[in-house]
Amino acid sequence: MTGLKILHIEDDEQTAETVRDSMTIAGDSVTWSSNGTDGLRTAASSEFDLIILDRMLPDMSGIDIIGKLREAGVDVPVLMLSALGRTENRIEGLDAGVDDYLTKPFEHEELIARVRALHRRASGQAHSAVIIFGDMECHIKARTAHRQGQHIALSPKEFELFKYFMQNAGEVITREMLLRDVWNLNFDPQTNVIDVNVGRLRRKLEDGFDGAIFETIWGAGYRLLAR
Structure with missing residues (x-):
């Protein structure tokens, strides 16, 4: 499975480069938004196969962003990245509506595997409206x-x-x-x-x-x- 179109909402440039390099090597294209406001605008104006979302952003939290995305009808899979890795942090993110939760730092291979798994799940449900x-x-x-x-x-x-x-x-x-x-x-x-x-x-x-x-x-x- 190659050629996914991914939106990455992340304020840390180094993390953004890491994600971009990992997914580009896997054959995907990544659009980067450095804050929640731009990320929401980009998600609403273009179609993506998957969104990678940072939990802590300068203008709003990833928890708030996932709520706004779902309210706006953006139903593509969302993978949340966060340095907060406690059980209650993961549960809060999943309860908010993200589809998967990966803690920082992460291995390139696991990031790619999580993205592929999320896209497979979403694609498998597409036939049953x-x-x-x-x-x-x-x-x-x-x-x-x-x-x-x-x-x-x-x-x-x-x-x-x-x-x-x-x-x-x-x-x-x-x-x-x-x-x-x-x-x-x-x-x-x-x-x-x-x-x-x-x-x-x-x-x-x-x-x-x-x-x-x-x-x-x-x-x-x-x-x-x-x-």
Whole structure:
């Protein structure tokens, strides 16, 4: 897989050069924005295959930028780079809507591998624009959720959860699966982040409608039911 068009939003010139050199060697082209304002403007005015986003920028945080990107309908994969590598830092970034999180300093090979993996995942979902299960619809490209024809407003992470449940509708989804496939974590951070987010999603999808659509299977996980 070569020839990706990448936007890199990063204020540190040395890091920007490192990323550019790595991805150019891999056959990709990189457009660099040195601050969040320019990065948002560039992301909205041109089409990119992937965005690499620094967490700490002089004019706004990467957490704020990912929210603005998603609000503006920019749904390309986003890889966040940060010197903040604690578990809670990664969870905060992933909860905000980034698709992967890589700490600095990083190896060139890992950066390239993460970019390739993100693009493969996004490309694999492109053929399925809408997933329908029971009275629910998941519009992947528009990143919207509907039940009985009504739009359900979801945060970026809630939408990722909803999409994952819809893609695995009727199957038992374990905490380990959610940590690995939605939060991109290969370990349990020993927090209630999954229970909190599933609870929020459940309330939004069930309040005002007849019948529960989430089944909690104690000791196992959750299952999405059709109504």
